[in-house]
Amino acid sequence: MAIFxxxxxxxxxxxxxxxxxxxxxxKGDPIVKQDTLGFWLKDCESITEEVTIVAKMRQVLAxxxxxxxxxxxxxxxxxxxxxxxxxxPTQITPGYCGTALEDAGVTDKTVLMEYDGRRYLETV
Numbered sequence: 304m305a306i307f308x309x310x311x312x313x314x315x316x317x318x319x320x321x322x323x324x325x326x327x328x329x330k331g332d333p334i335v336k337q338d339t340l341g342f343w344l345k346d347c348e349s350i351t352e353e354v355t356i357v358a359k360m361r362q363v364l365a366x367x368x369x370x371x372x373x374x375x376x377x378x379x380x381x382x383x384x385x386x387x388x389x390x391x392p393t394q395i396t397p398g399y400c401g402t403a404l405e406d407a408g409v410t411d412k413t414v415l416m417e418y419d420g421r422r423y424l425e426t427v
Contacts, residue, residue: 313341313356328354333385340383340400340420358420365390367407367414375407375414380427390414399427 313336328347333340334356341356367393368375368384375381381390382398390400399422407414 308323313339328386333383333388335385335397335423336422340397340423342420346396347376352398360418362404363416363418364413365416365418367391367412368393369410369412371409374409375403375411377403377406379403380413383423390416394427396426397424399423 310395321420328343328344330343334345335341335394336356339358341354341358343356344357345418347354365381367375368387372393373391375392378395379390379402380393380399381401381403382395383390383400384395384398400420401416401418401422403414403416405415
């Protein structure tokens with residue numbers, strides 16, 4: 304079985320959306336494409352190169368915010384803060400990106416989650 308199913312990824316050429324030629328595209332960096340929050344699957348050598356964006360995963364270990372109010376319980380809805388590059392249970396719009404699969408305390412730096420970037424613009 305493949306790691307990613309075809310419905311879970313998007314093939315994308317950055318030049319299509321007028322992304323600046325000097326932009327550095329690094330594996331793991333977030334991108335919002337229309338109504339989807341995705342992450343680059345590999346580094347991009349040129350904006351004319353087709354790259355794949357991961358838009359959905361059953362399990363992913365995500366960076367999470369730390370400190371007061373950042374405790375996450377299994378089943379919590381999670382929201383992605385693009386500026387911080389972390390997920391948290393604090394609702395932001397747009398930002399919904401999935402559900403926590405395990406608890407994570409205030410000092411934990413990651414949380415296991417089910418990621419669904421195709422619901423990014425939904426108010427959940």
